[in-house]
Amino acid sequence: MPFQFINNKMELIKNLKWRYAVKKYSEKKVSEDKVDQIVEAINLTASSCGIQPYRLFVITNPEVRKRLGEGSFNAQLHASSHLLVFAGFNEITSEYIFDYVEMMEDQRNLEKGALNELKDMLIEYFSVQTPGQNVIWSDKQAYIGLGTALIAAAELKVDATPMEGFDPKLFNEVLGLSEKGLHASVILSLGYRDEANDFLASMPKARLPINEFSFRIS
Ligand SMILES: Cc1cc2nc3c(=O)[nH]c(=O)nc-3n(C[C@H](O)[C@H](O)[C@H](O)COP(=O)(O)O)c2cc1C
Secondary structure (H helix, E strand, O other), X not given: OOOOEEOOEEHHHHHHHHOOEOOOEOOOOOOXXXXXXXXXXXXXXXXXXXXXXXXXXXXXXXXXXXXXXXXXOOHHHOOOOEEEEEEEEOOOOHHHHHHHHHHHHHHOOOOOOOOHHHHHHHHHHHHOOXXXXXXXXXXXXXXXXXXXXXXXXXXXXXXXXXXXXXXHXXXXXXXXXXXXXXXXXXXXXXXXXXXXXXXXXXXXXXXXOHHHHOOOOO
């Protein structure tokens, strides 16, 4: 059975009500098996054109994390079990598209060249985009990965905090992202909530009533 249902509701709804953006973490570490599952879920996330224009960095090194957290109001940057950095591509190059489409052919047991039309179409499309457009597009795809990570973490009962409150220039420098043609798009801490000391742990969720948020046009 692909989904578990409780009282006719998918278990996921319960897990999404359980999760919140944790401000204060306990010392407890997330197992590598759970982190691996979250990473796998992110890798399985859909992306526009299917070419995954971002990479993920999983950081535990305390010195690196301390440096990354300099000047940020988000203590979760260093005071949590793991830090995930979603790093978007600065540019979508023809070489990247070429290699990715070749990999697709391979993984789908297609003849070499079977996806030439797709390849040419993508190369042409991205050749007329500005670097700024590439960055915005890559960031959008990275944020979809972030959404998956939040859901995967909730399913595993791992706490997580999505964050934009960080210094992207510092991240690019400390992680050497620019040399890799990447930039820090958004980040996510993983860990376990410090229930007694996190003021948000006992707060009810604040969300719009469904009928103010969602509209049906039948
Ligand atoms: C893209 C994004 C960036 C966020 N940046 C931060 C941040 O820098 N620091 C922080 O404590 N929370 C951050 N949050 C958490 C939001 O404030 C939180 O998700 C929102 O208030 C809804 O609450 P909930 O996630 O606890 O249900 C961010 C959330 C998202 C989705």
